[in-house]
Amino acid sequence: MSPAATASGPARPGGTLRRLLSARNVVVAAATALALLLPLFGSNFFVEFVMTRTMILGIAAATIVFLAAYGGMISLAQYLLAGVAGFMVGNAVVAQDAWSKGLKLGWNPWVAVLFALAVTTFVAFVLGALASRTTGIYFLMITLTYAVIGYYVFGSITPLSGFGGITGIDPPGLFEDHPQRMYLALVVLSVLVYVAFRVLAATPFGLALQGIRDDPVRMASLGFNVSLHRTLAFTLAGFTAGLAGVFNVWWNGQIDPTSISIGPTLDLLIVAVIGGTLSLEGAWLGAFVFVTANNYLRNLPLVDHIGITEARFNTIVGVLVLLIMILSPDGLAGIIDRVRKGLRRLIQQPPGSGAGPAEAATGSSP
């Protein structure tokens, strides 16, 4: 009838989209290569403390981003789930004769990992099923409740949490006394998690999840079991948070209820917000910024007047989050995306000309 009407929508041919995605992939691949080569030139402190922690927090925050970006669910329970895995590892691996608390099962560390992941996945399934009928602010509130309850549960069941926590949790021999190996394993795991989440988004399951994000009512009327879908996505995110939790407890060597209290729970949300809750890469970017701020801002001459280190750090991170949220509700990833689009538009002044040079502009990313 009126071809003008069909052509009037903002033209975005598949070619442009594909090119955009591949530019994104190039940046991610470059960042990965850099991360893998880092032990060759980075200081030990930077690798073992800053970057190892970045990878752990990045994986955990990526589960928040996955649920938010593809499922429209903002979960505050991810740090709790990582903590569940950590506590399970702690209880399972510490030997009976060790000077520590907890169940002290003294299991093989790899068996402990399987056990911890199984428990975490099961807990995530149950919590996910209970929250699966809610969305938006209600989902956020329910998962916040989980985090609070989880903290008190571990705090009160002392046989599991060992009063003041479980100490002396050694990583498997593969990583013990080899912090660089642990770091490299975390880089590989990060890549696997990142790729898995992105591949998942394009599967029938992932598309349906995005459909549920956009319109759960329509999805139900098309025959989808919306609650089940949400539950399964939450379970998967929980399993992945469990992976981060296992490495976290190996890295720390100990775990106590305070480490899963509301503070760290909010920290993880802050990591996701800094990076941008709609972009997977943002999780690691946010984690990097957060950990860097945590490690280096304490010693800045100007800010050491604010008071004790913790307050100083929280003030700075608070201001940082505020700034980022004012500048871009979609975090750093959103800012980068806008800069990239702005540059492309600038370069593409005569409309219809090749967009090739614009891709080079996207190469600027930490």
Added chain:
Amino acid sequence: MHTDAATAASADRPGSLLNLEAVVVAFGGLQALGGVDLQVWKGDRLALLGPNGAGKTTLFNVIAGDIKPTTGRVTIKGIDCTELPARFRPRLGVARTYQKTRLFRGLTVEDNLYLAQTGRSGRHLALLRSGVDTEFRTRARAMAETVWLADVVGVTAGDLSHGQQRQLEIGMALVTGPEFVMLDEPASGLSRGERERLVQLLLSLDPDITLLLIEHDMDVALRAAQRVVVMNEGHTVASGTPEEIRVDPLVHAIYLGSEAGLTGAGP
């Protein structure tokens, strides 16, 4: 054209597809439906008319399972669906559109049309793509062409124009291969030319498909339908052929009197 089809439909009545018995829906103190009885036969082309707030969309929501009736019974294909959640309707071959579009705004036109098919198939929990998906994709693109969206299959639904979104809305109902389609004001917001195109599309549907249509545009409604039911204040107040409804004085009084376009309507 439609009169031939009407004769054919009344000649053989294969059976009741949808049966509503004394359906009441109350929103707090407001009775949106005050005891509606309605029977739809297989192959029917039924238009539902009525002024704003008559309860037409509420009736759709009850049939589609999006809301449960306060009292009354809904039977589809002989199965009591009164308590059955919306997600079981597609298995009975029921598909609907929404008056206010409900699209997957972050997904492309093709993905919208693809997803619409997977719900019924049980494929949506799959982690791997398979031959079935290729088939769904092919059908999605074919449907995009049917609803005049071939040029924008790769465009995100949220970026479509209003008219295109309405077209996609219809496509998402039709692509499921339904036996019973419910369209809630498909012509609203469309240009004159687009409306004409829509009528042609509705007339070209497989005659086995049962169509229930809510439409304020008399021209569209009376041309696409063989039977018309008029609602007012939660009740069905008249029913008949488009010709009968066109001249019904009661209908004129409650609804059509204000519609200047009525007398001018016709094929």
